[in-house]
Every structure is written in C-alpha cells, then in structure tokens.
Amino acid sequence: MKPFRRAATPAVAGELKDARIIARGLEFPEGPVAMSDGSVILGEIKGGAITRIDPDGTVERIASCIGGPSGLALGPDGAMYVCASGWSPDGNIGGRIDRLDLKTGTVDVLYDGFEGRRLSAPNDIVFDQHGGFYFTDYGAVTPTNHERGALYYASIDGSSMVKLRDAHFGPVGIGFPNGIGITPDGQNLLYVETFTARLFSSRIVAPGVLDAEQSVDDSFLFGANGVEWFDGLDVDAAGNVCVATLRSGCITVVAHDGSAASLVGLPEEVWEPLPTNLCFGGQDKSTVFVTLSASGTLLEAPWPVIGAARPASSA
Template sequence: MRTIAEGLDFPEGPVVLADGSLLVVEIAAGRLTRVFGDGRCESVAKTSAGPNGAAIGPDGACYVCGGGGFEWHRHPDGTQTPGLQPADYAGGCIERVDLRTGRAGVLYTHSDKAPLKGPNDIVFGADGGFWFSDLGKRRQRDMDHGAICWARPDGSECREVIFPMNTPNGVGLSPDGRRLYVAETAPGRLWAFDVVEPGRIARAPDSQAPHGGRLVAGLPGYQLFDSLAVEEDGRICVATLFNGGITVISPDGGSIEHVPLPDRFTTNLCFGGPGMRTAYVTLSSTGRLAALDWPRPGLRPHFYAHDGL
C-alpha cells in the first residue's frame, strides 16, 4: 500500500480523472478535493453537507451524492467516525459540480416518491443515466428505510426503483450493464438486480426479499459493507468496515476473499492507472487516500472528465 495523501477530512468517493489525478470528497469538511500524484491537494468545490459518492457524467461534470451530514466523533487515537443525523440536517440531494469553474448546483432533492434523505453512492450506465443509493439517516430512536433511485443527468427525472432496503450503500454495474449490485451496510449483504432497460429492474423469480433482489453474499460476524467497485471480469469489490479492507466477491457469491487494510473505516475504492490495475482506496477514519497494485484490472468507467480541467 502506498499513501498518496494524508490529512483529509474523512475522504470518500474516489474518482480517477483523465490526467491521472483523483477527486475525493471530504465528508466532514463538505468539499470536493483534487489529489495529485505528489500528494498535493486543492479544493475544487464547496458542496452541501456530507458529500459522499461521486462519479463523472457524460458532460464531464462530477455528480456528487449529498448525504446531509453527520454528527462526528473524534477518538483518542486521532481518528474520527460518523454517527447520527446532525442537528442542522436539511435533507439529502444530488449535486452537479462543474470541474472547470468549481460551481456546485443541486440537481435533485426528491425522487418521484419521496425526499432524498442520505444519498450515498453513485454509478453511471452506458446510456448516460445514473443509479444511486439513498441510505437514509439514523436518529437516536429510529432510522429511515433506504432506496435505490435512477436519474437523468439533465435534472429531468429522478425515479425510485428499489424500495425498501436496509441501509443501501455501494452501487455498481456488471461489465455488460445488465446487473446492478447493491451493498447493504448494516446487514453486510450484497444483492443483485437484473436491469431490463435503463432505470428499470426485474424482480428475481425466486426472491423472498421485499425488494425482489437476489442475495449474492453475506458476511459473518460484525462486518459492515460500504461502497463498491467492479472488476473487468465481473468480481465485486466492496469496502468493508470494522474488519477494515476490501471484500472481493465473485458474481455467483461462491468465492469471497478479504484484502485487509490498516483502517477499520475503509470506505470506498476506484480503479485506474496503467491497465486499470491500481486500486485507489479511501482510508477514512485516518484521513488517507492510498493506492494498491491490484491483481486484476478494474472495470473502466464509461465517462471521464474532459481534457483541459
């Protein structure tokens, strides 16, 4: 593992840009930050509270899940971790950030069914639409049901597609785009949904789950799933909390491998570098962005930021 940047304020949502630099959100600071190969960081944009997952859209802009923020807990060892819905919570949103100007604008605050509570992770399909998870928020004595939505990047449609889910977090698409993967945080479960057309899924015939998904894998003990990325051959790589690291799962769930990392809040990853063989990972509680040589190539995203950023 190579540490690229340190001192980040709970980084998440790594995105590789066309020139090899990266974007990360800093959830606790409410900003989108660019990280260069030499470790230099520069602020790109101020976002709404609690930015989380991020992805480049077909227009070269960065689309950010505005999670609404958290209460923060700082620990004696210098780490920090998120907690309940904050006192100044004002809702969740999806934001579009113009990377050339740094201007951030709210694209959606509601789906067709309900207000967005805590958008978390995001992935674009080849059609230019995007899927995102709404994990919801936790309060002292109750919490929200979560959902998966699909939206157009022009602001014209945001549709709730999968509901209810228990803290849905990581989202990703199979290499052929015909399967949507969703990782639930609290249960430590990975689900698959068949995509029949952009923004629409089919219920698995034998599913007993209320949302109609197919269970791919679940983890024993107290391990929580966070965001995810997909490899070129279809394996699903899920950032794993408490047993910090990356859990690599085959599409049929028959093979599960754990890659340990030195942060119990390993929250997200993306692929880049020569041959897409570098995994860039956010080690969030210790404020680091790290890189690992990966044994297999990651899946190349459909869109990159335009040259000249």
C-alpha cells in the same frame, strides 16, 4: 422447492502489497474517482468539500459542498455528480444530488426530493451505458428514528427520477443501502446493505427498471460472516465485486457469480477499521485507491486484476 443459495466462505488472500499513503489530513474522505490525468477526486464528508489529489500528493479543494459529499461519479458530460448525504455536525439537513462543473467549480443542485419528500441521505452513485445514473439513499438516522433506504434512477439534466420498485425488501425497504455498481456487461445492478453486509445483483430490464420476476435468492450474491459492515464498491474487468469492508478493515472480493470470495487486508502499518470506498485507476486501471476515513488518508496499491471499463457513454 429450490434451495436457498448459501454464501461462499471467504478465503484470506493476504494483504495489499506495496501500498502507500498518497494524501493525509482529509476530513472523512469518501467516494474516490480516478481521473484520466492520474489524479483522484473525492468527497470530504466532514470537510464539506470536493477535493482533487494529484499523483504527487498535492491536495486541492476544488469546490465547497454543504451537506456531506459522499459518493461521486463522473458523468458523460464531463461533470462530476455528487451524493450530498445531508450530514452536518448538528444532524441531517436533507440530502441532494449535486452537479459539479470541473472547469468552473460551479456546483448546482440537480435533485433534492422525490414525490414531495426530501431526499434523505444519498450515499453512492454509478452511471449506466445509457447516460443515466443509479444512486442509493441510505436513509437519515437520528437518535430515535431511521428513514427507510431506497434505490433511485435519474437523468443528468434534472428532469426525471424514479424510485426502483424492488419487491425483494417488501414494506420495510432495503436496509441502509450503500455502495452501488454495475456489472461490466451492463446487465446487473450491484448494491450492498451496510449492516447486514449483504451484496445483491439484480437484473436490469430497462434503464431504471429491475426484473420483477427475479427472486430474492437469485439476486443475493454474498453475505459476510461475522459482524462486518459493507460500504463502497467497485468492479474489476473479470466481474469480481470488490467491497470496502468496515470493522475488519479489508476489501472483500466476491466472484461475479458469488461462487467464491476472498479477503484482502490493509497492511498492518496503515490498518484501520474504516476503509469506506475504493476505485480503480492509474495506468491500465491496475491501481486500487482506497479512502481510509478514520485516519483521513487516501491509499493506493497495485491490484492484480485491472478495473472494469466505464460504460461507453461515460467520460
């Protein structure tokens, strides 16, 4: 019998150096996207807004987005695609995928349901080289119930969406799927489960289709030690998967093959337990931007490995 893969024991790699806060007063920021002009666009879940932050720290709310904007991704048409998580002060109102025209500020609903059922709590999103996008649905949570999570693939024109039939998780479904990404070669879909703090890498055989022959052991890349929660992620040019890690307040960096992992902490002066997401940007994509949601801030710091290039079809 083939032995199960064991997760690598992460090494402590110190903390982010030369980090600085570039924006404050954000209402639970999430889903940062680094733009070519040096700005960062993100969602404010509790603020119900899509917000642009310029390099000098100027904050501009460029669009309203009811229902907790979480993950964002820039599409091949230059529009911003938004996971509206369904969050409201009174409970989940149903999730959506919205399209934001960055030139006009117009927000249109692209998808709000699948096979007659509403989307529950879309969380994070990534485009592939074919111009479509994958997204996670976290599953709405109430005091007495949790809807099953799911992975989806959809077209940008609103005409087609499929639910990924991932046999790994059986009848219970994937547990609280959160951050999502694609390897630099476009061959594997990366995604995490929040509360198990597990990272998976599933082979893509066609747009929106995962390899049904791949075992769960083969797709498992890394699992955190102790009580950690995984949130958003990004990938660097070396294929390392960098995961915002809740509770410990760090970035977990996992080698492309899962053979090694390290922990990069937030600086003591800005430490908090809720670094919710991150992205690479700046000159040569050598800067990491991290949303710190407990304090409502956006942090930037140099990163030793440049971020991976976007798929060729993306803007």
